[in-house]
Amino acid sequence: MKNILLILRREYLVRVKKKSFIIMTFLAPLLLVGFYAAVIWIAIGSTEMKTVQVLDKSGLFATQFKDTDELKFKFITNSLDSAKAQFKSGEDNALVYIPENVLEDSEGVLIYAPKNVSLDLKSNIEKTIERQIEDIKLTEAGITRKVLEDSRVDVKSQTISLSDGGEKSSSSGAATAIGGICGFLIYISVFVYGTMVMRGVTEEKTSRIVEVIISSVKPYQLMLGKIIGVAMVGLTQFVLWILLTVILASGAGYIFKDQLGNDPQKMQAQMEQVQKGMPGGAMNPAVNAASGNDPANAVADILAAVGSLNLPYIIGCFLFYYLGGYLLYSALFGAVGAAVDNEADTQQFMLPITLPIVFSFVFAQMALRDPDGSLAFWTSIIPFTSPIVMMVRIPFGVPAWELALSMVLLVLGFIGTTWLAARIYRIGILMYGKKVNYKELAKWIFYKG
Amino acid sequence: MNILETHHIIKDYADHRALDDVSVNIPKGSIFGLLGPNGAGKTSLIRIINQITGPDKGTILFDGVPLNENHIRRIGYLPEERGLYKKMKVGEQLLYLAQLKGLSKRDAMDKLKVWFTKFDIKTWWDKNVADLSKGMQQKVQFVSTVLHQPDLIILDEPFSGFDPINANLIRDEILELRKKGSTIIFSTHRMETVEELCDHIALIHKSKKVLDGPKSQIKEQFKTNTFFVEYRGALNGLENHFQVSNTRQLESGLTKSDIKLPVGHTANQLLQELLPHIEIYSFGENVPTMSDIFMKAVNEVPES
Numbered sequence: 001m002k003n004i005l006l007i008l009r010r011e012y013l014v015r016v017k018k019k020s021f022i023i024m025t026f027l028a029p030l031l032l033v034g035f036y037a038a039v040i041w042i043a044i045g046s047t048e049m050k051t052v053q054v055l056d057k058s059g060l061f062a063t064q065f066k067d068t069d070e071l072k073f074k075f076i077t078n079s080l081d082s083a084k085a086q087f088k089s090g091e092d093n094a095l096v097y098i099p100e101n102v103l104e105d106s107e108g109v110l111i112y113a114p115k116n117v118s119l120d121l122k123s124n125i126e127k128t129i130e131r132q133i134e135d136i137k138l139t140e141a142g143i144t145r146k147v148l149e150d151s152r153v154d155v156k157s158q159t160i161s162l163s164d165g166g167e168k169s170s171s172s173g174a175a176t177a178i179g180g181i182c183g184f185l186i187y188i189s190v191f192v193y194g195t196m197v198m199r200g201v202t203e204e205k206t207s208r209i210v211e212v213i214i215s216s217v218k219p220y221q222l223m224l225g226k227i228i229g230v231a232m233v234g235l236t237q238f239v240l241w242i243l244l245t246v247i248l249a250s251g252a253g254y255i256f257k258d259q260l261g262n263d264p265q266k267m268q269a270q271m272e273q274v275q276k277g278m279p280g281g282a283m284n285p286a287v288n289a290a291s292g293n294d295p296a297n298a299v300a301d302i303l304a305a306v307g308s309l310n311l312p313y314i315i316g317c318f319l320f321y322y323l324g325g326y327l328l329y330s331a332l333f334g335a336v337g338a339a340v341d342n343e344a345d346t347q348q349f350m351l352p353i354t355l356p357i358v359f360s361f362v363f364a365q366m367a368l369r370d371p372d373g374s375l376a377f378w379t380s381i382i383p384f385t386s387p388i389v390m391m392v393r394i395p396f397g398v399p400a401w402e403l404a405l406s407m408v409l410l411v412l413g414f415i416g417t418t419w420l421a422a423r424i425y426r427i428g429i430l431m432y433g434k435k436v437n438y439k440e441l442a443k444w445i446f447y448k449g
Numbered sequence: 450m451n452i453l454e455t456h457h458i459i460k461d462y463a464d465h466r467a468l469d470d471v472s473v474n475i476p477k478g479s480i481f482g483l484l485g486p487n488g489a490g491k492t493s494l495i496r497i498i499n500q501i502t503g504p505d506k507g508t509i510l511f512d513g514v515p516l517n518e519n520h521i522r523r524i525g526y527l528p529e530e531r532g533l534y535k536k537m538k539v540g541e542q543l544l545y546l547a548q549l550k551g552l553s554k555r556d557a558m559d560k561l562k563v564w565f566t567k568f569d570i571k572t573w574w575d576k577n578v579a580d581l582s583k584g585m586q587q588k589v590q591f592v593s594t595v596l597h598q599p600d601l602i603i604l605d606e607p608f609s610g611f612d613p614i615n616a617n618l619i620r621d622e623i624l625e626l627r628k629k630g631s632t633i634i635f636s637t638h639r640m641e642t643v644e645e646l647c648d649h650i651a652l653i654h655k656s657k658k659v660l661d662g663p664k665s666q667i668k669e670q671f672k673t674n675t676f677f678v679e680y681r682g683a684l685n686g687l688e689n690h691f692q693v694s695n696t697r698q699l700e701s702g703l704t705k706s707d708i709k710l711p712v713g714h715t716a717n718q719l720l721q722e723l724l725p726h727i728e729i730y731s732f733g734e735n736v737p738t739m740s741d742i743f744m745k746a747v748n749e750v751p752e753s
């Protein structure tokens with residue numbers, strides 16, 4: 001036992017003191033927050049006044065184009081040709097031509113610009129014209145704009161989880177987001193830290209230090225010390241990341257509060273613009289689902305929804321599955337490292353180990369959409385896929401017996417793979433020059449030491 | 450008093466038998482040479498003593514007690530294929546290895562200070578192992594082997610990779626360790642070191658032990674009762690029972706011959722025989738070297 005602790009300590013310190021670890025730990029949150037902050041900053045900063053000339057031959061829009069912070073409309077009355085000539089020699093951004101017969105032929109509107117017209121400007125102009133034409137047509141039909149808007153209803157359902165504990169308001173959006181993030185984190189960690197273990201084992205073989213070490217400790221002690229040591233490294237990095245991201249994000253949020261000021265419409269416009277440019281994946285649909293299509297309230301809604309989920313329970317489960325999944329797979333990675341002589345040969349054994357991990361991720365995506373389906377059920381119970389899939393299901397609520405079964409099987413799973421790996425490890429670390437295949441590995445497993 | 454006894458060890462691997470009924474006794478305080486051709490089974494035996502693997506049959510006694518985990522800290526091992534963690538610092542790594550052998554951190558630090566001064570390598574403490582040359586790394590590894598003052602030190606080809614100056618350093622250390630009471634098992638192909646250092650030897654060939662005993666005794670065993678003489682003149686007309694062989698010309702202009710003494714005859718008788726015929730410059734007994742003994746012992750075992 002003391003040996004395992006000694007080994008664990010060395011494995012941990014050696015990796016945590018490495019420059020690459022320190023840089024990654026501080027760089028990743030910085031990059032993440034910095035990237036988002038930069039985009040928001042630019043979006044806010046770029047208020048460039050654009051001037052648009054409007055040549056309205058129909059006479060219907062004289063009062064319809066409203067100036068905003070970014071757009072200024074100038075009405076002109078020349079003929080089209082002279083307007084075009086004048087525009088070319090001028091500094092304005094665009095020239096809009098509305099033909100006389102626009103009510104009948106809505107496709108006659110022309111927008112001239114020195115370069116391509118931005119979609120925003122185009123849609124702004126189109127919407128304004130549409131709205132006015134609609135109003136005119138409605139008025140002709142005897143309906144006012146107000147009547148039309150009253151008839152529009154924005155249905156926002158509120159999800160409430162009904163269980164033995166009573167009614168609790170829940171949020172599907174937040175559950176999806178959190179489930180997705182957790183699953184993804186476990187997926188990445190198993191790969192990153194699993195291969196860290198594998199490389200450590202192969203390094204010890206190549207440098208031949210392993211023979212000295214196992215004249216002092218038993219092979220399984222070396223293997224376990226390494227696995228647990230790397231687990232600690234992963235947890236450390238993870239905790240530091242969370243802390244740093246939270247600190248940096250609040251700092252950035254504080255700075256931006258001043259910038260955005262009290263203009264909710266401006267903030268809404270900025271947020272929309274930001275969201276459009278954002279690589280977001282599952283996040284954006286979740287954010288939109290969580291709060292309707294009102295980004296300005298998105299953050300508040302998310303926070304409320306997250307609060308409605310049982311955070312300590314989720315975090316506890318996350319830690320369990322994070323560790324369990326890692327332990328299960330890192331033992332196998334370690335066995336591979338012991339079976340080969342150098343890193344290049346590890347490829348042939350990697351496939352059967354990485355396949356279940358990748359499949360877990362795929363099943364997890366499906367489980368996000370149908371958390372209680374039978375696919376989700378089975379893959380959240382089987383130890384090879386459960387760490388990722390069950391984690392994704394948990395924010396949606398999982399019956400206690402299913403969770404218990406999954407956890408017990410996962411524990412049995414990693415005990416099993418650790419036992420198997422130790423049998424391969426004890427022989428593999430002293431074996432050089434032999435071309436190892438699965439038959440050979442099987443021999444090692446059953447060899448009575 | 451034996452520090453180690455192996456009784457009838459049998460070790461099988463999947464496709465061959467590595468050790469076949471090997472029994473050796475290592476006397477306390479001796480320098481014991483474990484010899485044999487490559488693949489003979491020496492490394493298997495060493496691994497069994499280090500409890501890296503176990504025997505299939507047979508027992509091992511350490512200091513009179515069946516070999517167990519507590520003995521790990523009383524044994525030091527320098528494997529033939531040397532290696533240390535490349536990316537660790539020297540001092541840190543030696544501390545780690547010492548602690549794995551059961552030393553407390555403080556104890557290890559004290560002992561390390563002594564060795565670093567003795568080997569004059571104080572500046573190496575904070576260096577990465579990867580920054581040291583091969584010879585320097587082996588010096589460091591030697592320190593790790595003996596730091597915990599083990600009762601039994603097993604050295605597999607300890608001199609390989611050392612220049613003559615450092616080889617001398619190691620040799621002196623080995624002698625000093627023996628003086629302090631440690632027993633040393635020495636596995637090597639370099640017969641001149643066996644000649645110089647060992648007092649007991651055992652030779653393992655094709656998984657069997659073929660020689661075992663004090664070096665002087667073994668040499669006695671392999672004596673061919675042959676004498677050499679360097680002379681001027683010609684050896685003709687010698688009595689028939691003196692077999693003359695291997696007559697060759699030396700650079701100095703002298704002739705050298707080997708003469709075998711038949712049973713019952715003494716060196717004096719031979720000399721008396723030679724005196725009238727030749728002018729003798731040098732005369733002595735051909736004591737077999739370890740190299741001779743090795744080759745003879747290995748070649749005498751029939752191919753199985």
